[in-house]
Amino acid sequence: MCQSGESKPEAGLHVSSVMDTQCPFCSVQCKMTVSTGTETLAGIIRTVYKAEGKPNAASQGRLCIKGMNAHQHATHAERLVQPLIRKEGKLVPVKWEEALDTIASSFSTLLSTQGADAIGIYGGGSLSNETAYLLGKFARVAVGTRYIDYNGRFCMSAAASAGSKVFGVDRGLTCRLADIPLARCIVLAGTNIAECQPTLMPYFHEAKENGAFIIVIDPRATPT
Secondary structure, eight states, X not given: OEEOSOOOOOTTEEEEEEEEEEOOSSTTXXXXXXXXXXXXXXXXXXXXXXXXXXXXXXXXXXXXHHHHTTTHHHHOTTOOOSOEEEEXXXXXEOOHHHHHHHHHHHHHHHHHHHOGGGOXXXXXXXXXHHHHHHHHHIIIIIIOOSOEEEGGGGTHHHHHHHHHHXXXXXXXXXXXXXXXXXXXXXXXXXXXXHHHSGGGHHHHHHHHHTTOEEEEEOXXXXXX
């Protein structure tokens, strides 16, 4: 489910701002614009958002359903915008100072009663280099724990290890995307591109149209 190209604003939609950004959900990192505006329906004015793909070398201006709706994480009415602490069985809003004091107090109690290794720090692959560095410093220096990890241990690290052993380099792809339509035979092992990286599927459609054999190794029958 992808869209490409630019579309004209709908009738009755007043666009107030257009922001350049990119989708955060997979390694393609599709470039896009998010337009913010207002729309009047039945006399009611509401804020609306629209995501559109931008031309780029990877996704060629396509967006999948995830990218088209990524902005909803920031705009959803149920998004948490302040800290919550459970008091008498209920989560209640509190100021940041109280929330941070509560966290620091809990950490101090654990450190004094059970030791530093009772605390584990878990990061994510979407952290910037600077944030990842600070998280490591916090774990090893401030807390003193030896338990620090991130989500890539379950997927990306295994692929990096295999890539280094087989190809001598740790890269997500072993070729340029532009080379895919030129291939005569493609082996996709343990990957479901049609659902996980759908904006790249047209490259494989083009390869198929050019006569390529595509071999998918997967215990499930997937759209790929």
